[in-house]
Amino acid sequence: xxxxxxxxxxxxxxxxxxxxxxxxxxxxxxxxxxxxxxxxxxxxxxxxxxxxxxxxxxxxxxxxxxxxxxxxxxxxxxxxxxxxxxxxxxxxxxxxxxxxxxxxxxxxxxxxxxxxxxxxxxxxxxxxxxxxxxxxxxxxxxxxxxx
Numbered sequence: 001x002x003x004x005x006x007x008x009x010x011x012x013x014x015x016x017x018x019x020x021x022x023x024x025x026x027x028x029x030x031x032x033x034x035x036x037x038x039x040x041x042x043x044x045x046x047x048x049x050x051x052x053x054x055x056x057x058x059x060x061x062x063x064x065x066x067x068x069x070x071x072x073x074x075x076x077x078x079x080x081x082x083x084x085x086x087x088x089x090x091x092x093x094x095x096x097x098x099x100x101x102x103x104x105x106x107x108x109x110x111x112x113x114x115x116x117x118x119x120x121x122x123x124x125x126x127x128x129x130x131x132x133x134x135x136x137x138x139x140x141x142x143x144x145x146x147x
Contacts, residue, residue, distance in 0.1 A: 132145065
């Protein structure tokens with residue numbers, strides 16, 4: 001029984017001490033290479049050779065390709081900025097056109113309301129004149145218009 005207790009206590013102490021030891025361990029100085037990680041995930045091996053161990057021609061080719069990629073990235077970024085500026089300009093023009101169209105719509109609505117009010121007033125005047133004329137024809141001389 002004491003042996004089991006000793007083993008359990010040892011396991012408990014080691015279990016509790018392991019996280020503390022792991023926290024005191026120095027952090028890994030090397031950041032993982034994303035290319036190597038992607039290749040490992042695909043089941044391929046990748047080992048970055050130091051530059052001095054690479055073929056000079058291969059290194060020149062790699063540097064030229066990298067420079068070309070950087071130039072293409074710069075060009076793409078400039079195009080993107082130009083496109084964003086063009087989009088912002090088009091958006092501002094669109095908003096200005098929307099405002100102009102809305103102002104025109106409001107002007108037309110006001111004009112229509114004014115015309116509708118005039119029409120309604122003219123309809124009411126006509127109805128009164130007609131009612132007076134009909135009453136005059138039926139004999140109500142007070143509603144006849146003087147000639």
